[in-house]
Each structure stands twice: as structure tokens, then as C-alpha cells.
Amino acid sequence: MSGDRAGTKQFDVGIAGAGQLARMTCLAAWPLGLRVGVLGQPGEPAVPMAAGLVEGDWQSAEDVARLGAVSGVVTLENEFVEASALAAVEAAGTPVRPGADALARVQDKALQKEMLRDAGLAVPRFMVAASADAAVAAGEQLGWPLMLKARKRGYDGYGNATCESTTDVGPAFERLDAGEGVLVEEWVPFVRELAVMIARRPSGGSLAYPIVETRQSHHVCHEVLVPAPSEPAVIAAAGELAAAAAEAAEGLGVTGVEMFELEDGRVMVNELAPRPHNSGHYSIEACETSQFENHLRGVLDLPLGSVALRQPGAAMVNLLGTYEGPANPTIGAPLAIPKSHLHLYGKTDVRIRRKMGHVTALGPDADTALDIAERAAGEVGL
């Protein structure tokens, strides 16, 4: 009788964070007998169902080191944890997955784009501008409108600016530059945004979840349709591109790959998320193995689980805050909508557009599922 989690550590897996992604990962861990610890503060979404809390801040290298000391493997729920802090965890003998070097490249959007381009993968044309003048010059080359992006810590549109002409560039550069210049990208006239989760493990093996369409509202992921309603050739190209991107990024566990679909059917990588991702939440009910369970399997180098859809279609609608104040969700009304599945994140305070939860629905196709999920989401009142 010898188990395969030789660990003498308090946690099988430690997550540098304690938000909703950590919460759903903890819920996926218990049935497998896995103990997941989280790094954060009491009151955060993942704390009540985690195997334990390392009280601290993922922005503190010292706190990340304390998480590493009590975890068999360290992973993350956001890509902003300092790579040097993660490298120190590795140096102290605890694996970090994805690895610190890989995360260093992904967490800097300029390095990420260079890495993807150097791997021969389709990305929007881009440059790194060290000054506002250089960004204006880049705009003359790449055309207008022009995207400016902070190299680090951007998410949900924070850290991005769309410049219509040269006059917008100065203020945008000033806001986004943290001393290392900004990423400047051509505007991509996409017809649809696509995303896919790729699951990988250290000893080899990669699985691609279905390609989905993501719809944003104010730069925040709002709705996900599964599968994306693209042509088969586009789906196939997106799957190949995403798998190659996750491999180039040395993703472990799950990697979210956001892509643009162009009018002529070409597909480009927009951004990578080296962790569970909002565009994969549908997988809890819709797939044989959720993104959260496969993230755990992947970072622990366990066999990956099937990513097949259980029904032909699915959809996810985010519950984005519509007011400021204490959260008091209604649950009876959404639960009365057949075939919808409610997921609340336990956040005590609502803020405008804050991710408070999501609703998933399955159905014969994505549009039918979306109708159901939208109706249920509309009843929660957050």
C-alpha cells in the first residue's frame, strides 16, 4: 500500500492567491484527496474551503517563500507573482508549476509576445516603445488605432489603452509605462474573440479543451459560448495555434490562450494566462474533467483527465457587479431556471463590474445554453 503523494508537506499544492480561481481549485481537490493551501487574507473567496491559509500577500516574496515551505508544489491563480520570488521557491527545493523562468516571460506582455513570435506563431504586429515618441513612431508603422499595453500587471482591460491618433499616445504612455517601456500593438480587426484551455503535465502530454467564443463587456469577459461558432478550419487552426503557444510558454497545469479570429479565417494569439481562466469555467459542468481538476493533475504530474464535452453545447455568463455595497444574492430565482448551474464566489462586497460569480448552462447548442444562462444570471441581482 504505497500512495503516490510522497509529500511530507502540509499541502499537496499551494496557490499564491486566494480568489475565486483558488476557490474552485480547492473544491476540485477534495474529491481527489488533495490538500490545497492558499496564500491570502481571511475573508478571501478560497479561504473557507482551502486545506489551510498561509496568511500573507502574493506580492511579498517572503510570504511566497512561506507558502513554498509548506507546499509540495506551488502554483498560481494570477501571473503577476514576482518571478524572482518563485525562483527562490524553486531554489529552496519546491517545484513551481509553471516554472519561474516560464512565468517571467509570460508575465511581461512584451517578452510573451516575443516568445510567441520567436516560436513562429501568429501574433499581431508589435514593438516595444521606450518613450511616447517611440510609440508615436510605432503608430506610424503599425497604423491607427494603436493598442498600448502595460508590460506587466494588466488584466481585464486595466493596463490597456486604445489610441485613435498621435494625440492620445502621450497620456496613455505616461499612464502605462512603469519604466521599461510599453508594448505597442497593431489594432486587429477581429470578427470574434476565441479562447481555449490547454492542459499539460511535466512528463508530457497535452489536451485541448473545446475552442470557445468569448464576449467582453467593458474589457471584462462577460459571456462564453461553447463551442465557438467558427468554421471547422478556423477551429482546427485555433487548436493547433493554442497548443503550440502553451508549449512555447512551457505551460503546466492549464494555460488559457486568448485569440483573435480575423475575417479571412486567420487566427492570432492575443494573450496567455498560465493558470485556470475565466473562459474555462464552463468546464466544471460541461466537460468530463474541469479545468480546475486538470490544473491540479497537471501541476502534480498526474494523468490528465478527458476534456470531452458532456453535451453538444454550453455557455457561461459572468455575474458582474452592478452596484456598490454589501452582496446579498438571490438564489431561489436562478435555481428555478432548469439546466442552469449557479456559482457564487462568496465575496461580501459588490463593486461595479466585479466578478461575483458565474452561471453555466448546458444544451443542444451554445445559443440555447446562452439563453438559459442569461436568464438565470439575470435573477441573481448582484
Place this chain on the structure above:
Amino acid sequence: MSGDRAGTKQFDVGIAGAGQLARMTCLAAWPLGLRVGVLGQPGEPAVPMAAGLVEGDWQSAEDVARLGAVSGVVTLENEFVEASALAAVEAAGTPVRPGADALARVQDKALQKEMLRDAGLAVPRFMVAASADAAVAAGEQLGWPLMLKARKRGYDGYGNATCESTTDVGPAFERLDAGEGVLVEEWVPFVRELAVMIARRPSGGSLAYPIVETRQSHHVCHEVLVPAPSEPAVIAAAGELAAAAAEAAEGLGVTGVEMFELEDGRVMVNELAPRPHNSGHYSIEACETSQFENHLRGVLDLPLGSVALRQPGAAMVNLLGTYEGPANPTIGAPLAIPKSHLHLYGKTDVRIRRKMGHVTALGPDADTALDIAERAAGEVGL
């Protein structure tokens, strides 16, 4: 923005117990934003993912009262909690679901059988014997072999005795009688054991999960096939009988109904479980709403969720302990079996035939699923 869990209590639901049924109920509660507290000891299966622990014993009326004081609704994971302790919780203003009166009838196998018979439902012929001599006399009437059952606290075959002839009765009666006599039942020559979960809520509405076949090993549930391979007429009769039995028992949340299928197609109720039940574990993956989620919905009087199967067939195999000692399950090997789902209960010590976890598989039919689940279960090494 007014939510529908008006509760000012610490927990939305309190469970008098902290075993694997409470554990899986807690895991089902978090996505709905529900806080489930458990009554038990540190180290029990449900403690790490419960919203909180009321340290104590479900056999102590005082401890059950403390659970009631901090819970919006009290429910159970076993039917042995003293009905008087639950009545005191009700008297103090906290609903108990199912109610204390209903539980008083179900927890006494003699009263349970009388209640079912009085409702006109098919049960084996039975008598209550106040003495060994009376039990022998009952045997002359009901025939041999004869079943003797303790009135209270029997489970998994503990509390049952099969008497082949009069000479077996004396020792069996002595072992099983707790001063109120024993239940004596005719031996039922069943061809198959059936079970079904019925979900009910206080304001009305009842849903029946699929009828399943249960296979026992040494009186412990070992395997469950979904759906049962019985004739459609038998399935229909079993569904009606079970729904009527759960109604007669005033079940709330989910009620497990165990039945015998006879050679001539007749169906009889064997026993009720007024709570989530081992024969319903398959529903976590196999049904649109698990028995645990519907138990929560039912006891909170929220709309019940669809109990439809996601695939035509499913099977569950219990992981029953095969040795005595510390638990050290292997998880990589079972996770490598496609389409199987592992559920460990986090028990630190293995005992012979102790329920350590279970494996579920889905498939085109129950037998195919059973093959998969058996293979995966065989790899865990508990």
C-alpha cells in the same frame, strides 16, 4: 437587492454529523453561496471544507442544541440522532428537516415499517417480537429463514440477523433487543435490490432520481448500476412506490428508498434513509443536479434541480477498506482510467470494509460504466 437567505445565523444549514455525506454536501454548498456547518470532531471527513465546526457529538442532545442555535436549518447525515434532541431544536425555533416527528418514525425500523404498511405500501410481512419466544412464534408464521432486525441504529448489516431455524433466534434476539423488542421480517427471495433517491421540499414538489440496482458485499453497498436493468413496468412501479414511501415518511431534502424486486416483478420497500445515501453518490457526475445539492435545496425550500441523467448509463463502486492501518491511497493509477471519477473521503485510517471513498463512471450503459469504475477502483489500493 434583497437576498432570500434572510438568515442571521452563522450557518445556512447545520448537519448533525461530519462524515462523508456531510463532506460531499459541504462541497455542493459553496457554489450556491451556502454556508454549511457540521457537528463533529476535528479530523472527521467534512471538517476541512465545512463553513465551520461545532465541536461535539451528534449523540449528545446538548451538542445538537448548540448546532441548532447557530444554524438556519438543521439536517442530518444519519437517522440515529435522537428525535427528542431534534424536537428540542424545533421548539427553540430552528426548523429540522426532515422534521423530528418524521425522523422518530423512520429511525425505529418497526415504526417505519408500520408507517409504510399503514400508508398501503408494499413491505415484507413483519411483526414486532417482545421476546425470543415471540420471535420463534413469528418464525412459525412468517417462515424460515427469518430476518431479525434491531429497531434502532442498524446500518450496513449491523443490527440484522438471518435466522435459519428456531435455534438461531435466542442468541440473535439477545444481541439485537435493546429493551423494546425486535423487528421480525419474512425472508424476501428478491432477484435484485433497487434503490432511488427522492427529492422533496416543504412547499411541495417531488422529483425521483433514476431507479438503480444496488449490489451488496457482506451487507455493505458495494456497487450501484444506473439505471437498474429491470423491466420498464418494474421501474415504473418502483418509482411510484418510492415516491409514495418518501411522502409517507415526510422526507425533506433527499430520501433514499431501498427496495426488493421479486421474481414476479413485484416491488417492496426494504428501508428508508431520510438523507443523502450511498446509492445516490453516482449523481454527482451522472445527473444534472447531485443528491447533495438537491438535499440542500430541499431542506432550504429552494427550487429542486433537474435529476436527469447526463449520459444513458453510470455506475458507482465503493472503495471499501481491505486492511487495517494508515490510509495511503494511490491516485495516479485510477486517474489514468478514462471516464472514471475518483472520490476520496479523507479518512486517515483504513479498516476492513470501511467506506474510504468511491469511484463513479459514466457510459453508454450501466455495465460499460461498471467495468470502468471497477478498473479504476481496483487501482486505489485502500
